[in-house]
Structure formats: structure tokens, C-alpha cells
Amino acid sequence: xxxxxxxxxxxxxxxxxxxxxxxxxxxxxxQAFLLRNHLFQEKFASSKLISFLALSESGNLxxxxxxxxxxxxxxMFIWNTMIRGYSRSPYPFESISxxxxxxxxxxxxxxxxxxxxxxxxxxxQEIKFGRRVHCVIVKIGFQxxxxxxxxxxxxxxxxxxxxxxxxxxxxxxxxxxxxxxVIIGAHVNGGFYQEAFDxxxxxxxxxxxxxxxxxxxxxxxxxxxSGNLExxxxxxxxxxxxxxxxxxxLCNAIIDMYCKCGDLGSAQILFESMIxxxxxxxxxxxxxxxxxxxxxxxxxxxxQMQFEKIKPDEVxxxxxxxxxxxxxxxxxxxxxxxxMLRYKVKQDVVLETALVDMYAKCGSMDLGLQVFNxxxxxxxxxxxxxxxxxxMNGQGLDALMFFDQMKSEGIMPDDVTFIGLLCAxxxxxxxxxxxEIFRSMKEVYDIQPRIEHYGCMxxxxxxxxxxxxxxxxxxxxPIRANEVVWAxxxxxxxxxxxxxxxxxxxKVGKRVIExxxxxxxxYVLLSNLYAGKNQWxxxxxxxxxxxxxxxxKIPGYSWIEVNGLVHQFIAGDRSHVQTDxxxxxxxxxxxxVKLAGGHVSGTAEVLFDIEEEEKENSLYFHSEKLAIALxxxxxxxxxxxxxVKNLRVCNDCHSFIKVLSQVFNRHIIxxxxxxxxxxxxxxxxxxxxx
DNA sequence: ATAGGGTTAG
Numbered sequence: 001x002x003x004x005x006x007x008x009x010x011x012x013x014x015x016x017x018x019x020x021x022x023x024x025x026x027x028x029x030x031q032a033f034l035l036r037n038h039l040f041q042e043k044f045a046s047s048k049l050i051s052f053l054a055l056s057e058s059g060n061l062x063x064x065x066x067x068x069x070x071x072x073x074x075x076m077f078i079w080n081t082m083i084r085g086y087s088r089s090p091y092p093f094e095s096i097s098x099x100x101x102x103x104x105x106x107x108x109x110x111x112x113x114x115x116x117x118x119x120x121x122x123x124x125q126e127i128k129f130g131r132r133v134h135c136v137i138v139k140i141g142f143q144x145x146x147x148x149x150x151x152x153x154x155x156x157x158x159x160x161x162x163x164x165x166x167x168x169x170x171x172x173x174x175x176x177x178x179x180x181x182v183i184i185g186a187h188v189n190g191g192f193y194q195e196a197f198d199x200x201x202x203x204x205x206x207x208x209x210x211x212x213x214x215x216x217x218x219x220x221x222x223x224x225x226s227g228n229l230e231x232x233x234x235x236x237x238x239x240x241x242x243x244x245x246x247x248x249x250l251c252n253a254i255i256d257m258y259c260k261c262g263d264l265g266s267a268q269i270l271f272e273s274m275i276x277x278x279x280x281x282x283x284x285x286x287x288x289x290x291x292x293x294x295x296x297x298x299x300x301x302x303x304q305m306q307f308e309k310i311k312p313d314e315v316x317x318x319x320x321x322x323x324x325x326x327x328x329x330x331x332x333x334x335x336x337x338x339x340m341l342r343y344k345v346k347q348d349v350v351l352e353t354a355l356v357d358m359y360a361k362c363g364s365m366d367l368g369l370q371v372f373n374x375x376x377x378x379x380x381x382x383x384x385x386x387x388x389x390x391x392m393n394g395q396g397l398d399a400l401m402f403f404d405q406m407k408s409e410g411i412m413p414d415d416v417t418f419i420g421l422l423c424a425x426x427x428x429x430x431x432x433x434x435x436e437i438f439r440s441m442k443e444v445y446d447i448q449p450r451i452e453h454y455g456c457m458x459x460x461x462x463x464x465x466x467x468x469x470x471x472x473x474x475x476x477x478p479i480r481a482n483e484v485v486w487a488x489x490x491x492x493x494x495x496x497x498x499x500x501x502x503x504x505x506x507k508v509g510k511r512v513i514e515x516x517x518x519x520x521x522x523y524v525l526l527s528n529l530y531a532g533k534n535q536w537x538x539x540x541x542x543x544x545x546x547x548x549x550x551x552x553k554i555p556g557y558s559w560i561e562v563n564g565l566v567h568q569f570i571a572g573d574r575s576h577v578q579t580d581x582x583x584x585x586x587x588x589x590x591x592x593v594k595l596a597g598g599h600v601s602g603t604a605e606v607l608f609d610i611e612e613e614e615k616e617n618s619l620y621f622h623s624e625k626l627a628i629a630l631x632x633x634x635x636x637x638x639x640x641x642x643x644v645k646n647l648r649v650c651n652d653c654h655s656f657i658k659v660l661s662q663v664f665n666r667h668i669i670x671x672x673x674x675x676x677x678x679x680x681x682x683x684x685x686x687x688x689x690x
Numbered sequence: 691a692t693a694g695g696g697t698t699a700g
Contacts, residue, residue: 080692084691146693147692152693154693178693180694212694215695221695221696250695255696256696280696317698353700357699357700379700380700384700416700
């Protein structure tokens with residue numbers, strides 16, 4: 001009577017369990033029920049609990065493990081479920097531990113066990129253990145199981161052992177589409193794109209197997225990484241033909257491919273055509289825009305995403321923060337900071353570092369430091385961000401202090417750390433410290449200086465007006481000086497005031513053009529050099545030479561953010577809706593600066609493609625001045641103005657803005673392509689050297 | 691019950 005009753009309960013509960021375990025709460029109820037009715041040790045019952053907890057998205061591996069530990073003799077299915085659960089979790093090593101435990105307790109692994117264990121090995125790149133599993137497979141004889149073989153190939157491929165993967169692949173008796181996907185994916189991940197394309201062709205030819213979505217996805221990724229737009233387009237039209245276009249993962253990868261291959265238009269068309277978009281769709285498009293220089297557009301699209309009430313994750317926020325950083329959009333950056341807190345976005349070093357960087361690049365080191373000081377985990381990226389940020393903002397001594405702190409916290413500096421440190425020394429005029437740091441980089445940290453480090457040293461000497469040392473340093477470099485090093489010297493000379501060094505400067509200027517004949521900036525340097533000496537014919541000659549070689553001058557852009565909206569200007573811009581007011585303010589600026597005196601209008605760095613008589617005007621209407629004019633009319637008197645420029649601020653504007661900061665009583669922070677200028681009361685933080 | 695997939699930083 002009793003036994004038949006318990007049998008009844010068992011049957012009912014098993015059926016009930018099959019559909020019941022859908023949430024943690026319900027699973028706990030089921031567990032309590034099983035315990036109460038002494039059914040817990042029934043394998044079939046407890047395995048239902050385990051499989052939900054270990055495999056479901058909403059499960060809980062830890063909890064599964066606790067239940068697992070209470071099972072006296074787990075059967076094969078339960079072992080396999082646990083091993084599988086861990087193999088796809090962030091802790092694949094646990095999977096291997098359990099595999100060992102299983103063998104120790106005398107249970108012989110089956111083909112399922114081996115597949116799961118191999119997945120764990122693949123993810124851990126544990127080839128040694130993977131080979132041990134391989135031996136077991138041969139010993140027991142699972143060589144004919146295509147699942148086992150596929151995961152073996154995957155394991156070898158992921159561990160970088162292409163020979164093993166390839167041998168198995170060639171010897172395997174039956175290959176299915178996954179086999180092909182695994183071997184293709186391995187080659188794509190290894191950077192062997194041509195081989196991947198060859199294999200892609202062969203899968204049809206030799207095995208008559210049609211590619212599926214995963215195949216196409218891997219191939220699209222190969223195009224992305226190798227910049228192969230042509231093949232990418234073919235893959236896109238193929239996936240439309242066979243109906244893969246509803247696969248959201250694939251579409252995301254294609255958007256990413258278009259963006260990284262420079263075809264933003266096709267990316268946008270696909271993005272617009274998608275009916276369902278996930279967070280990765282948005283991330284691909286938004287970061288794609290930002291990476292191609294469309295910063296404002298990427299922020300606008302992020303705004304649309306907000307409008308559609310999609311919760312941002314930590315990855316997309318990194319993208320938009322870096323867009324804000326590039327154009328100095330502080331208000332939007334602050335708003336994103338707010339979103340992080342409001343949505344309780346996962347704490348993440350990458351994100352917090354991007355936040356610090358955004359504040360640093362907007363010239364708000366105080367806010368950057370606040371975030372930095374609250375960060376729980378910091379890595380070398382984080383330290384480099386704060387050190388570089390301080391150096392760029394003219395707080396060189398603080399940068400050096402943070403380096404000491406970094407060392408005391410046991411973080412190893414890398415090559416980028418030293419770029420920041422050498423910049424810091426340059427800004428502060430600490431020549432000896434710079435030399436000492438340069439030496440310790442090589443001798444203490446065993447980091448070989450790159451050409452950029454030499455460039456920093458040349459800059460350091462020039463700032464200290466040690467032209468001879470700079471020259472000697474260049475001559476003694478173990479690697480050949482490149483155009484960057486020479487351009488640094490030339491720029492340095494022109495900042496010191498060319499004077500007696502004119503001949504040297506001219507020689508260097510010619511050298512720089514020889515070394516990099518395709519870069520407009522190099523011609524501009526030499527041309528300006530002549531203009532500065534009133535050698536207008538030479539100056540024009542260089543400009544003509546540049547034009548005749550078909551090299552366009554990169555237009556100078558300036559950005560200013562007003563009430564969370566970023567406005568963009570080019571020289572002489574008349575496209576802004578408030579153009580009339582802006583130009584009225586420009587007139588006012590000119591009048592008051594002139595009245596105050598101290599600003600000598602120079603015509604050295606003018607835009608040559610404008611007629612001679614307009615020289616002074618074009619210089620006068622440089623984009624940074626237009627941006628400042630908008631700033632003056634749209635903010636309250638006395639408040640801070642921030643602008644960002646994509647090129648270097650020219651001499652004339654620099655001198656103009658200095659006086660302007662005094663007469664308008666404004667603190668103006670201008671970021672140009674290499675550093676910050678904090679203008680205040682008639683002077684600038686760069687000490688007129690940039 | 692089994693294998694294969696994309697986005698972010700100095």
C-alpha cells in the first residue's frame with residue numbers, strides 16, 4: 001500500500017517536474033517537495049532540477065553545484081549536465097575538475113562527456129588536457145562520432161594547433177556543416193583569411209555542403225578583419241538570396257563589416273531595413289559611425305536608441321563616451337555618466353576608464369579624478385589614461401605623482417605609460433627627469449623605445465630650447481628618425497622662434513616632405529616657415545607643389561557643445577542657423593581685442609586657397625573663433641567655454657584667444673589635436689608652446 | 691541532452 005502510494009507520487013512528480021522547473025523559485029519549491037517526500041535521491045527527479053539550474057539562462061550554476069554535491073551517486077546524465085553547464089560558463093575550469101572527479105569516482109565518460117570537456121578545453125586553450133581527452137576518445141572508440149570529432153577540431157583550432165586540427169579534419173570520415181564551420185572559424189580566428197576563403201569554396205565542391213548562417217557569419221568576419229569589402233558585398237547578397245537576412249546576428253556582423261570596410265552608406269541602409277534590432281545592432285552602427293569620424297551622428301543615433309527605450313549596456317556606453325571625448329561633448333558625456341548610474345550598468349573597468357578619458361579629453365580633470373579615485377579595479381589602461389590626461393592638461397607634476405602611486409600599487413607600466421610620462425616632463429620643462437625616465441624605461445622596465453618615445457624626447461629638448469641636444473639626440477638614435485621625429489623638431493624650432501635656426505629648419509622642412517610626400521601637414525609646415533620670414537614666393541611655391549601633387553589640405557573643424565548639442569564649424573562657415581548673430585559677435589570680438597592691444601595679427605598661417613586680399617579675413621574667420629563666438633552668445637557671462645579643434649590651433653588664433661580671455665573675462669578651454677589650451681586672463685596653460 | 695557565431699578602452 002505504502003509502496004504503491006510512493007510510486008504514484010513519484011510518477012506524478014516526475015511529470016510535474018518536467019514542466020515545472022522554469023524559474024529559480026519554482027525549482028526551489030520542487031526541491032522542497034522532493035525532500036519532503038523522500039524523492040530527492042531519485043535520479044530522474046533531481047536531474048530535472050540540475051538541468052534547469054546548470055543550463056538555463058536564468059539558472060544558477062552555483063546552486064546546481066550545491067544540489068549536485070548532495071546527490072549520493074550521480075548518474076551519467078547528471079555528471080554530463082554539470083560538466084556542460086560549466087563548459088559554457090565563465091568558469092570552464094570547473095568543467096575539467098568535475099571531469100576528473102567523475103573519472104576518479106569510477107564513472108567511464110561517454111561521448112557526451114568528452115564533447116563538453118573539450119568545449120571547456122577549447123575555451124581555456126588547455127591543449128594538454130585536451131590531448132588527454134583525445135586519448136580517452138581513441139581508447140574508448142568515439143572516433144566515429146561526428147560531434148566528438150567536431151569538438152576535437154574546435155579544441156585544437158582554438159588552442160592554435162592548426163596542424164592537429166587540419167589532420168583530423170582531413171581524416172574525418174564524414175564531415176557535416178559544423179565540421180566545415182569549425183575549421184573555417186579556426187582559420188578566421190587565426191588570421192588566415194585566404195585559407196578560410198579557400199575552405200569556403202571547397203565545402204561545396206568536395207562535400208556538396210551548403211553554407212549556413214554560421215558559415216556566412218564567419219566569412220563576413222573574415223571580410224571585416226581583412227578589409228575585404230568586395231567579398232563582403234557578395235556574402236551579403238548571398239544571405240539575402242537564401243533568406244538569412246532575418247538572422248539578427250548575421251545582420252549585425254554585416255553592419256560591422258560595412259563600417260570597418262568604410263562603406264557607411266550600406267551599413268546604414270541595412271540598419272534602417274532591420275525590423276528587429278538588438279543592442280549589438282545599435283552598438284555596431286553607433287561605434288561604426290564614431291570610428292569613421294562621424295561623432296555627432298553617432299551621438300544622435302544613440303539619442304534615437306534612448307528614445308526607443310533600449311537599455312544601454314556597458315559596451316555601447318564605451319563607444320559613445322569615446323565619441324564624446326573626441327569632440328569634447330562634456331554635457332553629453334555627463335549625461336551618459338548619469339545613465340550609467342540610473343540604469344545601474346554593470347561595473348566595468350573598460351567603461352570607467354572610458355569615462356575618465358572622456359572627462360580628461362573634455363578638459364575636466366577634476367571630474368576625471370573623482371571617477372578615478374572611486375574605481376575599485378584599475379588596470380594599466382586606467383593608469384595610462386589618468387597620467388596621459390594630466391600631462392595633456394598641463395598638470396605634468398601630478399602625472400608624475402600618479403606614476404609613483406601606480407608603481408606602489410604594483411601595476412607594471414607599459415610603453416604607453418612612458419609616452420604620457422615623457423609628455424608630462426616636456427610640459428613641465430623637466431629635462432633631467434625626462435632623461436631619467438627614458439633611461440629607466442629601457443633599463444628598469446626593459447621596454448624598447450618606439451619612434452614615438454624618441455619624438456617625445458625631441459619635443460622635450462625643444463621646449464627647453466636645447467636645440468643642439470635635440471639634434472644630437474636624433475643623430476644618436478638607434479633607429480632611423482622618421483617624419484614624425486623631424487616634424488617634431490621643426491615644430492619645436494618654430495615655437496622657439498626660428499631666428500638663427502632658419503637654415504636648419506628649412507633643411508628639416510624639405511626632409512619631412514621627402515619622407516612623407518602625401519601628407520598635407522608636412523607642406524603646410526614648410527610653407528608657413530617661409531611665410532613667417534615673409535618669403536611669400538617660396539611659401540606659395542610649396543603650396544602649389546602640394547596642389548600639383550593632388551594633395552588636399554585637411555579642413556580645420558572646430559566643435560562646441562551648447563546645451564548638449566554639438567555644433568561644428570569650418571573656416572568662414574556661414575551654415576549655422578545663428579550665422580548673423582555669430583558674425584556680429586565676431587565683429588565685437590575683433591573690436592574689443594584690438595582695443596585691448598597685445599594681439600598682433602599675423603598672416604603666416606593663412607589658408608592659401610583663398611584670394612590674397614582675403615588673407616586677413618580668412619585668418620580672422622578660422623573655425624575656432626566662430627565656435628568661440630557661438631559660445632559667447634549662448635552662455636552666461638563669466639562662464640567657461642570649451643571648444644575642440646581637429647588640427648593645431650594656429651599662432652594667430654592662439655594669440656587672439658589669449659587677449660580675448662582677458663577682455664571678455666572668460667576661461668576658455670581649447671583642445672587641439674595634440675594638447676589642451678586653458679586660456680585665462682590673457683595667458684595660456686601651454687606657455688605658448690604647443 | 692551533444693559541436694560552430696558579433697560589439698568596447700590608454
